[in-house]
Amino acid sequence: MKALALLCAALVGLAFVVLAGDIIARGVAALHPGYLTEGVRDAGRAGGIAPVLVSTLVVVLVSTLISLPFAFAGAVLCSELLARRPALSRVFRRSYDVMAAVPSVALGLVGWTVFSQGLGLGFSLLSGSLTLALMMVPIMTVGFLVGLDSVPRALREECLALGVTRWQALWRQVVPAARQGLLAGLALAVGRATAETAALVLTSGISTRMPASLHDPGATLSVHLYHLSRNVPGGEGMAYSAALALLAINLAIHALLTRLRGRRILPI
Amino acid sequence: MKPSLYVLGAATLLTVAVCARPDSHESRYRVTGSSTLAPVLQLVSEHLDGVGADFSMDVQTGGSSRGIVDARSGLADMGMSSRDLKPEEREGLDVRAIGFDGIALIVHASNPLSAITEQQVVDIYTGVLGDWSHLGGSGDITVVNKAEGRATLETFLAYFELDNQQIAADVVIGDNAQGVRLVAADPKAIGYVSIGEALSAVERGTPIKLLALDGREPTLQAVQDGSYPIRRTLYVFAQQFDARGERILDVLASDVGKGIIESLSFVPVPSSEAR
Amino acid sequence: MIERGTRAHWAAVAAAGLLGGLLVPGVVLFLLWESASILFGRPSALAGLQWYPLDGLLGLLPLVAGTLLSSLLALLVAVPLGLGTAVALRYHAGTAAQRTGDTVLGVLAGTPSVVYGLVATSWLLPHTGASLASAALVLAVMVVPTFTLLALAALRQLPGGLMESGTTLGLSRSQVIRRLLLVVARPRLAAAASVALARCLGEALAVEMVCGNVAGLPSRLTDPVRTLTTTLVQEFEYAQGEHRAALHLVALVVVLFAAAATSLALHFSHKRLLVS
8 A cells, every 4th residue: 555655656756756856857958058038039949038038027926916805805705704604705705616626728719819809908917917817816715715714613712702893803713824825825826827828818818028117018937838839930948948047936835835835834 | 903904905015006107008019819929019019119219119919810800999009910801900000011921730759751742742641641641751640720710720711621629629729839749749740820830840859841732842931932832921900000000110111120030940031012 | 503692794795605605606707707798699500510710610629628638638648657656755764755745736736837838838849749648748737736745645634553553564665655545545545546637637838838729629738739728729819700609619618627626636535534
């Protein structure tokens, strides 16, 4: 039994090694000292990825900023306001779960029609951010709910008994207690956002010029990678380099978040 | 009071960010359409940036049909298409041909075949010929076809006078790069892709080779003078070419433009007035 | 009851929360609207067995078959693999290994589909060809991190005393894991599998590069397949008119499948733990 389990873990580890190894092996070839600071040249086959990194940072940041309050509100709605109405709460929870599973291609369609055309934003970082927010809100909400649900009901009752308002109880006791789950929800959503491709190709576009405002288009790292590997002849090498950059970013984000979550990974 | 501070802060930040619309945004020349042509216009854009032009281009994909729709509706200043425009699509548009793209049949580099006849292609693609043994090789043929709606598919079908339903495909691919990748990974595969993509791949050492069709070699020269028969025309178009559009057309017709087009293994059109 | 002074705050929260809940109906309505021309015009065409949109043949069945077959096969591989990995990390690994495992899984989960597709093209295609088998394998690899992380979370949330109780009764660790812990965690594990299923159903780019994309009912693992999502990816940019409407319907079907899978997950996670 133990051997079987360890074998499974080894196989998964192997998959990771093959994936990371392939990316590193093929991606390193095109790297040079200016890769992270230079602009994009030759339709992406030369130069660096500085504008792409900026676009990625902006899109992820803006969509996170937009999503946070809505996601948090949704989670609070279900776990606090509707605590006494389980049926209604279940309807909302189901809605969030379903939305979180909606494929990004479908959201790209929605985003293009509603934001790019409907709001007249065209290909822009803003349109991309709004579309990403559509995707992030449910994922974050589901994660936040896991966090909020894990806080025992008793805590809230105790606060009320002590004369604390529910609002204060929420912010001073429940949220800190749910911190792990909240951060996990945030991590999950941000992770999905950085990996998102299909929805952004249709909304924030493939442009590799340094964006000057939210209304400018800008390819994120995943989109740039996609475009290079599919549409630019000879672009595959640089696509792997972009994949390597993305791998590094993912590792950094995860390392950071694991640190923030504290050392609570020991078996209970 | 923390949450309201956050909301207030984020709202202010976002409002400011959203309202910041530098003037340069208005003068962006928007180009959308075929993803095959996008790299060409992207390189033109880089050239214009390099010589300090007074406007900047914004190139996006979306497919040939989207380029046509956007150009007609004004959502884009210029559209790109790698397929012929239908008569009703041409209405109200100034259409210019800027290049040719041949379509070549490719097989794995290890395949003993180096030339093929039109009849053999038809037989292979309709499933009549399923084995390489009749052609000097061995094993089942992996037939690679293109997805519906692609200009390459339409050109292929039109040339060989086939209907898509007659094709017995083993794999259907989306874009040319994928076609190359697939054939390079399967010694028993045969497919058809843009010559531009195929030649670039061969240059990079990808293990594929282009087949001569009925004795005609698929070289760029042959595509240009018409001796290689299967080719499609690449177009750009606009409701009306303003000063910026004219500048782009000039670049495309100049030596720089021809160099760009050739660097992607397409063939420049001798005269930019061709329709 | 809500205290007077904070009513406005809660109202704001409720309003913002409601907006999130309206997303799904909004998306569904949008897709219905865009697919109206074929949904209400020629609905019978959708039940066909052939997908040749340019000839007006818009049968969804082969696409649905492709989606279901590839996803279920992928789960067949991913669930045991992920479960084993979760058990290994939770019960047979030290802190450092656990943290490494969390990071590795997290990075895998955050890698975009295109990358998986590129790597699979070099490593899988030469062996299993562009087929259902390759599609299922790529999906399995993509979904294992998600499932494993959720399974790990489920195992970590089990009541702490169970392992001790089991070993005190004379059972070996392996026996306790197999006969007690996994059984108790079953609802949450089933929920995790349903979430993994939802992800499989919605995956597009990686599958598109290795599945063969021929719309038809596969008879062997080595036959090519096409799924609902790969159709969207391949044809959306170039579709017009009725074809475009049909694609919006394809998107709607995917959303409905995802909804079904997540409902399944919710159904399982509401079953109370056998041990309170």
